[in-house]
Amino acid sequence: MASTTTPPRRKPPSRASVAVNYPLDWLEERSGLVGGTKYFLFRKVPGDINWMQTLGSATLTAFLIQLLTGVILAMYYKPDPNSAYASIVHITNDVTLGWLVRGMHKWGASMFIILMFLHMGRVFLFGAYKYPRELNWIVGALLIPIGLFEGFTGYLLPWDQTAYWATVVGININGTAPFLGPFIAQFLQGGAEIGPDTLSRFYSLHMLLLPGAIIGLIVLHLYLVVRLGVSSPPWSKDAAGMERPDDVQRGNGRAGLTRPTRRGGDV
Amino acid sequence: MEGSRPVDPHGPEHRPHVPSPSLWPVGFAIGVAILLTGLIVGWWIVLLGAIIAVLFGFLWIRDIGADARAAPEPELVQGAGGGPVVPGEGAAMPVMSDEEIERFPRSKFLEASTLGVGAIIGGLVTVPALGFAVLPAFTGAEDHNIDVGGVGDFPEGDWRIVTFLQNPDEGEVSRRTTFIRYNGELEGQPSFTIIANNCAHLGCPVQPSGPVADEEKKEERINGQVITRIPAQPAAFACPCHGGAYDLEGNRTAGPPVRALDRFAFAIDGDRLVLTSRYSVGTVEGEGKDAVITKYGQVPPGVHVDGPEQFLYPIEPPK
Amino acid sequence: MATGVDRRRAEFKRYKEDVQSRGKPFFPFAMWHDTVMSLVVVVITIALAAIWYFDSGEDPEDVGILGPRYTAEADPGTTSFVPRPDWFFFFLFYLLRIFKWPESVILGTVGIPTLCLILLLALPFLDVRAERRIIRRPVALVAGVLVIISMGVLTYKGATAEEGISTSGDVVEQWMTEGNLPPEARKGAELVAESGCLNCHTYRGVGSPNLGAPDLTEIGAQDQGKDYFHRYVANPRDFGNNVMPVYQSLGDENLDAIAAFLDASRNP
Numbered sequence: 001m002a003s004t005t006t007p008p009r010r011k012p013p014s015r016a017s018v019a020v021n022y023p024l025d026w027l028e029e030r031s032g033l034v035g036g037t038k039y040f041l042f043r044k045v046p047g048d049i050n051w052m053q054t055l056g057s058a059t060l061t062a063f064l065i066q067l068l069t070g071v072i073l074a075m076y077y078k079p080d081p082n083s084a085y086a087s088i089v090h091i092t093n094d095v096t097l098g099w100l101v102r103g104m105h106k107w108g109a110s111m112f113i114i115l116m117f118l119h120m121g122r123v124f125l126f127g128a129y130k131y132p133r134e135l136n137w138i139v140g141a142l143l144i145p146i147g148l149f150e151g152f153t154g155y156l157l158p159w160d161q162t163a164y165w166a167t168v169v170g171i172n173i174n175g176t177a178p179f180l181g182p183f184i185a186q187f188l189q190g191g192a193e194i195g196p197d198t199l200s201r202f203y204s205l206h207m208l209l210l211p212g213a214i215i216g217l218i219v220l221h222l223y224l225v226v227r228l229g230v231s232s233p234p235w236s237k238d239a240a241g242m243e244r245p246d247d248v249q250r251g252n253g254r255a256g257l258t259r260p261t262r263r264g265g266d267v
Numbered sequence: 268m269e270g271s272r273p274v275d276p277h278g279p280e281h282r283p284h285v286p287s288p289s290l291w292p293v294g295f296a297i298g299v300a301i302l303l304t305g306l307i308v309g310w311w312i313v314l315l316g317a318i319i320a321v322l323f324g325f326l327w328i329r330d331i332g333a334d335a336r337a338a339p340e341p342e343l344v345q346g347a348g349g350g351p352v353v354p355g356e357g358a359a360m361p362v363m364s365d366e367e368i369e370r371f372p373r374s375k376f377l378e379a380s381t382l383g384v385g386a387i388i389g390g391l392v393t394v395p396a397l398g399f400a401v402l403p404a405f406t407g408a409e410d411h412n413i414d415v416g417g418v419g420d421f422p423e424g425d426w427r428i429v430t431f432l433q434n435p436d437e438g439e440v441s442r443r444t445t446f447i448r449y450n451g452e453l454e455g456q457p458s459f460t461i462i463a464n465n466c467a468h469l470g471c472p473v474q475p476s477g478p479v480a481d482e483e484k485k486e487e488r489i490n491g492q493v494i495t496r497i498p499a500q501p502a503a504f505a506c507p508c509h510g511g512a513y514d515l516e517g518n519r520t521a522g523p524p525v526r527a528l529d530r531f532a533f534a535i536d537g538d539r540l541v542l543t544s545r546y547s548v549g550t551v552e553g554e555g556k557d558a559v560i561t562k563y564g565q566v567p568p569g570v571h572v573d574g575p576e577q578f579l580y581p582i583e584p585p586k
Numbered sequence: 587m588a589t590g591v592d593r594r595r596a597e598f599k600r601y602k603e604d605v606q607s608r609g610k611p612f613f614p615f616a617m618w619h620d621t622v623m624s625l626v627v628v629v630i631t632i633a634l635a636a637i638w639y640f641d642s643g644e645d646p647e648d649v650g651i652l653g654p655r656y657t658a659e660a661d662p663g664t665t666s667f668v669p670r671p672d673w674f675f676f677f678l679f680y681l682l683r684i685f686k687w688p689e690s691v692i693l694g695t696v697g698i699p700t701l702c703l704i705l706l707l708a709l710p711f712l713d714v715r716a717e718r719r720i721i722r723r724p725v726a727l728v729a730g731v732l733v734i735i736s737m738g739v740l741t742y743k744g745a746t747a748e749e750g751i752s753t754s755g756d757v758v759e760q761w762m763t764e765g766n767l768p769p770e771a772r773k774g775a776e777l778v779a780e781s782g783c784l785n786c787h788t789y790r791g792v793g794s795p796n797l798g799a800p801d802l803t804e805i806g807a808q809d810q811g812k813d814y815f816h817r818y819v820a821n822p823r824d825f826g827n828n829v830m831p832v833y834q835s836l837g838d839e840n841l842d843a844i845a846a847f848l849d850a851s852r853n854p
Contacts, residue, residue: 044609045616053616054623061624065631081440085659092655093644099655103635111631113674124709124730127718131594134710141707148674155672160646164660165471165669169508172469173678176569176695178579183405185567190404192565192586194662196437197403229605230616234718240609241601430663442663464665468691469682471669476782477836479665495663500840503831505782507668509683510796512785514831521786521797521829525688569691576689 046232046240053230055119060218062112067211069105077157079203081196084159109151116147128231136224143217146210153206159199168194289330294323408586410544414489416496418457418538421449428475428497435492445531446475446501450556456535458556462517463529463545470568471508473528475501516551516558525571527551530560549573594716676744677737683747748794757792764790767850774847777840797829807852815845
């Protein structure tokens, strides 16, 4: 059926928009990444989400701070018992803005741990570990001990008194586990007692294995968040997914799951 | 919804225009290579390479020119304005349908052998790497005999806090502290009580409960390492971490330590006190040279050696 | 009647429909909140780093409000250092102090923490009710509050846990001035500070009470006399005390000094 109105005249694309769109189209046709990014950015989330729900991305920011400052610190730190302490003193006192990078890394670690726990508490409060987000909770619950272990391995690296003795105790705590404990302790120490290999081991764990594991789990965690959606605060009057009166009249499931119906009271 | 088909500049029916096959570029490339080699080897080779390159280049260009004059003009078809391509259209790779899978019965053998070879590769790479990470922690520990001074450096009945390098090759990281008391002679041989200062709970440094004469510290260089000896008058030993307390024989008297403090076995070499190996202790009955020590192989702090909980640690890791 | 699984799937379907019809795009609505919060995190981290650095000095003894830049270099042979973990492990550290009996050590080191971690991981399978509002989840609410309070208390106790051995000379100064002690009490004060007495006794707020040992701040006020203190400290067994170590080996001169100090300790 032909329309009798003429379509509105479209302006030809401006040079600026072509300059932006052409490379994006080039990239999109060859990889699909632009579409993916647009999906991530413009996907819909419930309209009533709360400030508490920013804790997850705040934790990610803290982790990114750790990544960046850690990479820079690794350029100056010497992971050998004979030079580690001196390199830390050098970084803190002499290297330009070394104090800032080291300070951000040290305090960023505490921020990361605190934010992880707050985020976990928020998810617990919202009941957002329930169907279908159980897997995401498990991934997050795995991130907590790995994050704490990151803190533990990093604590040894300055090789000062605090570092050394806290590590002795920490390793021996692991050593008290039944059956495998002494093996774990010896593996961590690199020998029957703390020795020259211990620092290198902890450095490798702290720089390579654990960040790799954390990054992998974070990617999985974020993928699940995008796929499963962000939950509304449970007390919200217009929570996404709540039962509505018309659902009850149609007989869809039990009423009053998330909120009393508009007829008042629990049904 | 945004989307358009990929733009084909040649139109739907046009066959793609490519140059006819030709070997002249090969000769050109060889000529260029010889020219560059000549820059290192000698100028005559440069000249030879240049001649070859120019010759074949000329032949190549002549061919392209002839092709171009013979080919028709390509037609350009306008696309839909270059909108973004929907991911999946023209980008997705074909996937096997179920009937096609049936047509390849030998694929089961290929599947299995691919996985098998993959597993072998995985094993070849991972097992040595893991062995490298794990095994050295469980092998190669040696006992070193450490000379810590002459018997005369230890007056009878007095305690000395003695530090030494347990493994001189490793340097300061192997420094250990012991509390040593000379007990007099037992059956004609000097008797020493040599107690290690690592708490048997979780390894914190155990401190002497009593005055320590830091100003009388002696440092002696023996066999390439520095031994320190400091007089002290402990009435007991105590650990600052979690409240563990020990008596002067190393027996646990209070707190969470799970056994007595470790000790060192010793030998008398002439008139030198030499520490040999370290061992763990269950309990010590008696005092000084009359002490009867229940000896076990060295185990880490926190590991029970007697009582019902010893069965939690049945296997001692190799060292 | 819808089964549990169907009900949950129906709710999720509703959720997706609601978000599709009434949701807002992540950028810029949610991402704005995220970005502001991230800025707060970055600013706080930088502020902490700056305060820590500018309030401390190059010397490990130069300690500011956020602690020293580093302590002395690691000395595996030390006899005077008191180990402490990083602050976020204080709750585990104090748990170890609670489990004082050797048979129970393993509970505090690996038993309880492992159990808690397993419960944490298994939470979605332990709580299968669909209810998400906290006021209608009494078990979750109680468990959550208990966990927060106990971890908070354990962390605080771990942070303030006293170690028994305080060998710094400042403590003796503080005792002398606060307690108005005569000069002849000084030697005894130093001996008490370094002989591990504070492992079990407290004195003027220093030390950790252990095994029923009394506070010694005003012990002299009972007028038992220096001789009593000398004999008691030399051999507590004579007085029926089988817990305190025997300090005979300190020698008469040191024991007299300690007795003088204890006898002079009469002021609150």
